[in-house]
Amino acid sequence: MTDKIKNNKRKSYPKGRQVDPPSLDMVKKLLGERSRDRQHLIENLHVLQDQLGYLSRNILTALAADMKLSPSEIYEVATFYYHFEVADYSAGKIPEYTIRICNSIACDLAGADELIEKVKYNLGDMVRIITVPCVGNCDNAPIAVYGKRQIKQASAKKIGAALEKDQSSPHLPDYQTMEKYQADDSGYEFLKSCLEGNKERSEIIGEINQAGLRGMGGAGFPTARKWQFLENTGKPRVLVVNADEGEPGTFKDRYCFETTPHKILEGMLIATWAIEAEDIYIYLRDEYPHIHELLTIEIEKLKQAGISSFADIHLRRGAGAYVCGEESALLESIEGKRGLPRNRPPFPAQQGLFQRPTLINNVETLYWVREILANGAEWFRAEGWPRFYSVSGRVKNPNVVRAPSSITAKQLIEDHCGGMLKGHSFKAYLPGGASGGIMPAALADEPLDFGSLDAHGCFVGSAALVVLSDQDDIKRVTLNLLRFFEDESCGQCTPCRLGCEKMIGLIETGEWNEELINDLSLVMRDASICGLGQAAPNPVNSALRFFGGEL
Ligand SMILES: Cc1cc2nc3c(=O)[nH]c(=O)nc-3n(C[C@H](O)[C@H](O)[C@H](O)COP(=O)(O)O)c2cc1C
Numbered sequence: 001m002t003d004k005i006k007n008n009k010r011k012s013y014p015k016g017r018q019v020d021p022p023s024l025d026m027v028k029k030l031l032g033e034r035s036r037d038r039q040h041l042i043e044n045l046h047v048l049q050d051q052l053g054y055l056s057r058n059i060l061t062a063l064a065a066d067m068k069l070s071p072s073e074i075y076e077v078a079t080f081y082y083h084f085e086v087a088d089y090s091a092g093k094i095p096e097y098t099i100r101i102c103n104s105i106a107c108d109l110a111g112a113d114e115l116i117e118k119v120k121y122n123l124g125d126m127v128r129i130i131t132v133p134c135v136g137n138c139d140n141a142p143i144a145v146y147g148k149r150q151i152k153q154a155s156a157k158k159i160g161a162a163l164e165k166d167q168s169s170p171h172l173p174d175y176q177t178m179e180k181y182q183a184d185d186s187g188y189e190f191l192k193s194c195l196e197g198n199k200e201r202s203e204i205i206g207e208i209n210q211a212g213l214r215g216m217g218g219a220g221f222p223t224a225r226k227w228q229f230l231e232n233t234g235k236p237r238v239l240v241v242n243a244d245e246g247e248p249g250t251f252k253d254r255y256c257f258e259t260t261p262h263k264i265l266e267g268m269l270i271a272t273w274a275i276e277a278e279d280i281y282i283y284l285r286d287e288y289p290h291i292h293e294l295l296t297i298e299i300e301k302l303k304q305a306g307i308s309s310f311a312d313i314h315l316r317r318g319a320g321a322y323v324c325g326e327e328s329a330l331l332e333s334i335e336g337k338r339g340l341p342r343n344r345p346p347f348p349a350q351q352g353l354f355q356r357p358t359l360i361n362n363v364e365t366l367y368w369v370r371e372i373l374a375n376g377a378e379w380f381r382a383e384g385w386p387r388f389y390s391v392s393g394r395v396k397n398p399n400v401v402r403a404p405s406s407i408t409a410k411q412l413i414e415d416h417c418g419g420m421l422k423g424h425s426f427k428a429y430l431p432g433g434a435s436g437g438i439m440p441a442a443l444a445d446e447p448l449d450f451g452s453l454d455a456h457g458c459f460v461g462s463a464a465l466v467v468l469s470d471q472d473d474i475k476r477v478t479l480n481l482l483r484f485f486e487d488e489s490c491g492q493c494t495p496c497r498l499g500c501e502k503m504i505g506l507i508e509t510g511e512w513n514e515e516l517i518n519d520l521s522l523v524m525r526d527a528s529i530c531g532l533g534q535a536a537p538n539p540v541n542s543a544l545r546f547f548g549g550e551l
């Protein structure tokens, strides 16, 4: 070292962002005894966001120090999820009222844009408006969210009134409690007979197989076969309950939880026993705080009664990212990371959550597990493989309909939803939310079973039927769906990240270039890592196929 360098007395600064002691004190105080393990990062961010209203850079740096993670790891997770607001507000500039208005398809049809304009006109600078993707309450569209409450069929007046009330705790629905479930529905008797050795695991899986139950999360994979993948894998094993319900137009899992949560919980515990898992993770979308509260109460009761003592139940909050409904992204999220879908293999049954063999099932699938075991596989078949359809859009009575899987869109509209809204005539329907394509009314007599819409380039997925009328512009609907995919793409792979953006460019123009659109669709379908990018071109392809003249 030369003398020149040795004698250099220049002041040195520590590298990187420095921890601000008051922020560190705040983080320590708010997190208290909570775990600082990496997997709890999202839960810890929720605690800070709930208490402080937003996440400043000082708070994130302090959290990094407290959890012994690098600031970049904290920052990339906090900025990935919509429910975390990373911002540095100067004193006095924190928005007092934030209203979230859903602008996904059902709310768009119900006038979300007009609502936004009216709120701006009536409440002016007093409120900050943020548009958000589907909040899972499409039967009550348009929806605005303030604090932990959803304002149904929202209007500027209702929002104004809501601002005067405390919205920090959600409304609990009038659901069937554990006591009622045990008294009225022989609740947990079947689980008890499994745990007491009166049932064989193979017998249970055989019954589910006999029933022909398929996954209700969207892919329709045979449930028993999925459970069998866990046989002969290592231990400890995990069951993950997918309660992310993010597909626009889907709200049937919410309905199942709001009415009979213990049927789902018993199905979940039976599945855990059948695959010999030790841990259960319920990943619940953050848009359902009322369900978080009721599950917290009811799971505690199960623990106290010793019903779930053979497994540990962990309830985790999502943070507003549709892609986290994709099963491998969901596992990443539970591990406290960004929700980037994983490449397969390895499949979750081999290496899933925390590298452990993992079974992932949708909420409604577990509901039917319990129903099948209580009533028999024959009953399920005789009922016509029932499932829950979420019906929204231009019908008189949007709601959740329990119906055989071969029901048609026409029957759902006419027999279960009171027909079309006054002044609207039936034009088209989305059979499976944003992902399942667009079917014309002329094909409304097609049964909605898994696979029966394949010939039309569409699929039923999570059975979210959104009904469109002669007053709806197919181009506008298509753009709404594509913008949703563009916003929700995790950005990990180019065909999806750029494909969604380019597709929007192609369909925003006056005349659609069919050749280019088909070329881009092929690339997105074939080369995207997960179902989001693969399904994103569906609405555009069906628009071209069935509504070419209109475009
Ligand atoms: C982009 C995307 C989003 C998804 N969202 C959900 C969801 O919100 N809930 C769900 O159960 N499944 C969702 N799925 C399907 C899951 O990946 C998975 O197939 C399902 O949870 C398996 O459970 P099941 O076999 O009981 O249906 C999604 C898939 C993709 C590609």
Ligand code: SF4
Pocket: 323, 340, 341, 488, 489, 490, 491, 492, 493, 494, 496, 497, 528, 529, 530, 531, 532, 533, 534
């Ligand atoms: S397809 Fe889209 S959402 Fe899925 S991994 Fe690729 S970029 Fe992410």
